[in-house]
Each structure stands twice: as structure tokens, then as C-alpha cells.
Amino acid sequence: MVLAQQASLLEHQASIAKMVEELAARDDEIERLKAQIDKLRRMHFGRKSEQLAKQIDKLEAQLEDLTAGRGAAEARNQRDRTPNAPASKSPSREPLPPHLPREEIVLEPDPLCPRCATTMQPLGEDVSEQLARVAAAFKVIRTIRRKLLCPGCRHIEQLPMPGLPIERSIAHPSLLADIAVSKFADHQPLYRQSEIAARDGVTLDRASMGRWVGQIVELCMVLVEAIQRYVLAAGKLHGDDTTVPVLTPGNQKTTTGRFWVYVRDDRRSGSTEPAAVWFSYSSDRKGVHPQTHLANFKGILQADAYAGFDQLYASGDVFEAACWDHARRYIYDVHERTPTPDTQNLLQMIGELYSIEADIRGKPPDERLRVRQEKSKFLLNTFESTIRAKLATLSKKSTLTGAINYSLNHWAALTFYCEDGRAEISNVLAENALRCVALGRKNYLFVGSDSGGERAAAMYSLIGTCKLNEVNPRAYLEYVLTHIADHKVNRIDELLPWNVADKLKLAAPLTSTV
Numbered sequence: 062m063v064l065a066q067q068a069s070l071l072e073h074q075a076s077i078a079k080m081v082e083e084l085a086a087r088d089d090e091i092e093r094l095k096a097q098i099d100k101l102r103r104m105h106f107g108r109k110s111e112q113l114a115k116q117i118d119k120l121e122a123q124l125e126d127l128t129a130g131r132g133a134a135e136a137r138n139q140r141d142r143t144p145n146a147p148a149s150k151s152p153s154r155e156p157l158p159p160h161l162p163r164e165e166i167v168l169e170p171d172p173l174c175p176r177c178a179t180t181m182q183p184l185g186e187d188v189s190e191q192l193a194r195v196a197a198a199f200k201v202i203r204t205i206r207r208k209l210l211c212p213g214c215r216h217i218e219q220l221p222m223p224g225l226p227i228e229r230s231i232a233h234p235s236l237l238a239d240i241a242v243s244k245f246a247d248h249q250p251l252y253r254q255s256e257i258a259a260r261d262g263v264t265l266d267r268a269s270m271g272r273w274v275g276q277i278v279e280l281c282m283v284l285v286e287a288i289q290r291y292v293l294a295a296g297k298l299h300g301d302d303t304t305v306p307v308l309t310p311g312n313q314k315t316t317t318g319r320f321w322v323y324v325r326d327d328r329r330s331g332s333t334e335p336a337a338v339w340f341s342y343s344s345d346r347k348g349v350h351p352q353t354h355l356a357n358f359k360g361i362l363q364a365d366a367y368a369g370f371d372q373l374y375a376s377g378d379v380f381e382a383a384c385w386d387h388a389r390r391y392i393y394d395v396h397e398r399t400p401t402p403d404t405q406n407l408l409q410m411i412g413e414l415y416s417i418e419a420d421i422r423g424k425p426p427d428e429r430l431r432v433r434q435e436k437s438k439f440l441l442n443t444f445e446s447t448i449r450a451k452l453a454t455l456s457k458k459s460t461l462t463g464a465i466n467y468s469l470n471h472w473a474a475l476t477f478y479c480e481d482g483r484a485e486i487s488n489v490l491a492e493n494a495l496r497c498v499a500l501g502r503k504n505y506l507f508v509g510s511d512s513g514g515e516r517a518a519a520m521y522s523l524i525g526t527c528k529l530n531e532v533n534p535r536a537y538l539e540y541v542l543t544h545i546a547d548h549k550v551n552r553i554d555e556l557l558p559w560n561v562a563d564k565l566k567l568a569a570p571l572t573s574t575v
Contacts, residue, residue, distance in 0.1 A: 238538035296360035301491035335559040336529040342514035383474035384488035391464035426482030
């Protein structure tokens with residue numbers, strides 16, 4: 062009997078040791094995958110580098126599976142662990158953010174010793190913290206304005222009602238900000254927001270919410286215009302556009318509208334000036350729209366090969382800088398269908414160009430220009446001679462011919478970044494700014510009208526600029542809507558996101574009494 066118990070104990074100990082060993086091996090693999098994913102995300106081969114994106118997605122899936130497996134193993138270990146067996150080592154974690162409010166639950170033992178009934182003395186304490194998520198809650202803000210009466214002269218004194226963004230409205234600035242951010246940043250249509258509020262027993266009429274959105278945009282339009290002036294005053298811009306379905310009044314059919322985006326962001330070339338993005342909407346893609354937007358702009362325009370920009374370049378005031386992401390994409394599409402050593406070699410050469418850019422990210426323009434002249438220009442000359450030699454051997458109907466011709470037809474614009482240290486190798490900044498539109502299309506499918514597109518462009522400008530400056534857009538809009546009614550329009554720049562960021566950090570939470 063004793064021998065059987067000893068054998069069972071040894072078997073159980075061996076099982077625990079094996080489990081601990083497996084957990085350690087899994088932890089090592091998790092850390093390796095994390096490091097590999099981080100490395101890939103730091104590599105700058107363009108936003109739409111399909112091969113890199115697929116590799117990251119694959120590693121993310123493996124990491125998710127491994128971490129889930131570790132969690133299951135920990136649960137089994139905890140379930141099967143004998144009372145005296147050592148607990149498995151918990152993975153290290155980052156401390157929880159210090160700015161979050163703390164709610165303390167104090168567990169106080171009985172002061173009398175359970176063994177001898179003597180009063181015990183404090184010995185210290187152990188503290189553990191868990192991150193909780195409290196659902197967003199509605200509450201009513203009551204502004205009580207008390208009156209005072211002078212018994213001598215019968216004068217009545219009462220403080221005026223603080224300015225509200227929408228007069229005689231039940232909507233507090235915090236609610237207005239939440240509706241706007243939910244619609245334009247989180248892409249929740251108003252009817253879904255209404256349904257979410259109903260779960261908390263709050264009726265938010267969609268017609269009222271729609272009016273509020275229009276009033277919010279109208280109030281903030283002076284800020285959008287300030288952002289537009291700031292963006293277009295730069296010496297270098299990133300420009301792009303994308304489609305959006307627009308509902309046609311009366312027949313429920315859709316037409317195709319356009320969002321145009323212009324980004325001012327020179328942080329990659331060492332600038333400390335705030336970044337900003339301005340959106341504009343149009344009902345079509347005619348060249349007159351960007352030509353009107355940039356009529357007074359002078360400098361570098363980093364964009365795709367859209368012909369509507371050509372008139373701007375012809376003026377001599379705007380210099381064209383093309384995007385190597387596009388050139389690479391054409392070659393990659395050919396390589397994915399019919400890979401050859403030639404296409405692989407071309408992709409590797411482009412990859413080397415991006416690697417050089419990664420090394421000089423954040424350096425001043427003159428330093429970037431020096432490195433590009435020393436390293437990138439040689440690679441570009443080699444790339445050009447390689448594709449020209451390959452082109453001479455290809456049929457005109459070859460798909461690789463088309464990919465090569467794209468690069469050769471835009472060669473001056475593709476190599477412009479080696480002539481000016483402010484320019485970038487790609488237009489990824491503009492493409493990133495347009496992601497909000499792509500995400501929105503998946504949720505709300507279309508905008509209701511051309512005026513709806515204009516309102517969306519205005520809010521995308523504000524929210525996108527907040528994101529570029531790491532400003533919480535909800536906190537920002539609440540601050541703006543609280544102050545803009547009483548703010549002097551000739552000092553509107555004071556309310557731009559980067560100018561109020563410090564005030565948002567110090568803003569006190571709402572209270573239920575005044």
C-alpha cells in the first residue's frame with residue numbers, strides 16, 4: 062500500500078515537472094514570436110506589403126494560439142494542483158497605469174488570534190491590482206443657480222447660466238462628444254448608438270442626435286478651417302483620395318463621392334512642429350478639386366500618379382514626389398502570380414531602399430539627403446538599369462512589362478526623394494489617414510448625401526489631427542464644445558488639439574453637483 066502511494070506521488074511529481082517544462086518552453090516561444098512580430102512591424106516596406114502583412118498575420122495567429130494554450134494549461138494546472146504543490150510562475154507584467162482611479166477593497170482579518178484569542182498587531186499588508194472595465198454610464202448634470210435677495214434694496218443676484226454649445230438642449234458637451242466620436246471615430250451609426258443607449262434605459266431620439274451632429278460640425282467648422290490653413294501652409298504635403306458611396310435622394314441608389322486627404326507631418330525628417338490632417342469631400346474625382354484645394358500651395362506634394370495633380374506640377378510651384386509603395390505593389394502582384402528570380406531580385410532591391418529609410422528616420426533633412434545621395438542613389442541607378450535591361454527581353458503584353466513601365470514612366474517623381482531631404486520614399490502617411498474612411502465604409506456602407514460627406518470630412522479632420530498628436534478625441538471634443546461658444550473666433554488657434562493637450566490631462570471629472 063505504501064509503495065503504491067509512493068509510486069503515485071512520484072508519477073504526479075513527474076507530471077507536474079513535465080507541465081512546468083512545457084509551460085517554460087511555451088513562454089520562450091511566446092517571447093520569440095513577440096520579438097519577431099515587433100521586428101516586422103518596425104520594418105518599413107509600405108503599408109500594403111502583402112507578403113509582410115501575411116507573415117505578421119500568421120505570427121499573430123500563432124501567438125494568439127500559444128497564449129490561449131498557456132492559459133488553458135495554467136487553468137488545468139491550478140485545477141489539478143495538490144494543496145502542497147508549488148504554484149506555476151506567473152508571467153511578468155507591466156504595472157497598471159498610475160493615472161487610473163483606484164477603488165480599494167480591504168480584507169481585514171479578525172483582530173483576535175484564532176488560536177489563542179490574543180489581540181494581534183499589524184504586520185503589514187499585501188496588495189494586488191486587477192484592471193477593471195466599468196461600462197460607460199449616463200448621468201444627469203444638474204446646474205443649480207441659487208438666488209440671493211438683498212433685504213435692504215431688494216436686489217436679486219444670480220450667476221448666469223454657463224454657455225452651452227447647443228442652447229436649450231438636454232445634451233451635455235460630454236454626450237455630444239461621445240456621439241461624434243462614436244460616429245466618426247468608432248464608426249457607429251446613430252441608430253446603433255440609440256439602441257445601445259436603450260439598453261441603459263435612456264431614450265436618444267435619432268432625429269435629435271442627427272440635429273446635434275449637424276450643430277456640432279457647424280460649431281467646429283472654424284476649427285476645421287484653422288486646421289486647413291495650418292496644413293496648407295506647410296512646405297510638404299502628403300495627398301491622396303478614396304471613394305465613398307453616397308445615397309442619391311429619392312431613389313435609394315448610390316453614387317460615388319470622394320474624400321480627399323492632405324497630411325502635414327514632417328516628424329520623419331526631424332521636425333518638431335505638430336502634425337495635422339485636413340479632409341475635403343467632393344461628389345466626383347475631377348482634377349478641379351485638388352487644384353482648388355492646393356491653389357495657393359507651394360512645395361512638395363507626395364502623392365500617387367493621379368492626373369488631376371498634373372496641372373499643379375506644371376505651374377512650377379509644386380514638386381511631384383511619387384510613392385514607392387505603388388511601384389513595389391505592381392511588381393509584387395506579378396511576383397505573387399508568377400514568381401521568378403527577376404521579380405524576387407527587384408523586390409529585394411526595393412526592400413534595401415526602405416531599409417536605408419528606416420535607418421535615417423527622424424534625422425534632419427540635410428542628413429537624410431546625404432545618406433540618400435551616398436547609398437540610395439546607387440541602388441536606384443542599379444534598379445533602373447536592371448529593369449530597362451529586363452524590359453528589352455519582354456513582350457509588350459507581359460504583366461511584368463506593365464509593372465516596369467509604371468516605374469519608368471514616373472522615374473523622376475520616384476527618385477525625387479533623393480533630391481530633397483524633406484520628401485519621403487512613400488505616401489504611407491496619407492494612406493494611413495484614409496483608414497478611417499475604409500473602416501467607416503464597412504460599418505455605415507454609405508453617407509446620406511453630399512452635405513453628409515462634407516460633415517464627415519470636417520469631423521475626420523478634427524479626429525485625425527487628434528490621433529496624430531496623441532490626443533484623446535473624445536476628451537478634446539468635450540473640451541472644445543464646453544468652451545467654443547464663449548471663445549473669441551480670432552483666437553481659435555488656441556483650441557487646436559496640440560494647444561489644449563495639457564489642459565485635457567488636467568481636466569477634472571464631471572460631478573453631479575455645482
